Amino acid sequence: MDELSKQQETTLHDKLLKQKNALKNLLVDNEDTSKPVQLDQQALGRVSRIDAIQQQKMAVANRASQELTLVQTIKALRRIHEDNYGYCQECDKYIPYERLLIKPETSFCIQCQSALEKNT
Numbered sequence: 001m002d003e004l005s006k007q008q009e010t011t012l013h014d015k016l017l018k019q020k021n022a023l024k025n026l027l028v029d030n031e032d033t034s035k036p037v038q039l040d041q042q043a044l045g046r047v048s049r050i051d052a053i054q055q056q057k058m059a060v061a062n063r064a065s066q067e068l069t070l071v072q073t074i075k076a077l078r079r080i081h082e083d084n085y086g087y088c089q090e091c092d093k094y095i096p097y098e099r100l101l102i103k104p105e106t107s108f109c110i111q112c113q114s115a116l117e118k119n120t
């Protein structure tokens with residue numbers, strides 16, 4: 001595994017900036033969907049209320065995932081500016097460019113990520 005070239009780093013930096021902006025916009029656009037469901041007994045039937053509550057819970061879970069990805073993206077951008085991007089935070093080896101293209105916000109190589117997931 002080789003260190004990232006300047007062109008690769010620039011490509012990933014641009015991708016992270018786009019991802020950051022897209023996530024911020026998505027979080028703003030979907031803010032209302034994660035608010036508590038109003039349970040108006042007259043307006044909705046029982047099945048409709050259950051469906052609305054389920055949709056709200058899924059929206060909350062999606063929002064939490066998006067917020068986590070945004071935090072990871074901001075941290076990755078910070079690592080780029082500190083010249084510490086592309087290294088695994090666990091084993092300090094280079095993260096392959098192909099992995100970073102797929103998940104540019106990652107801070108772990110595939111082996112360390114797998115080990116961390118087994119322990120949780």
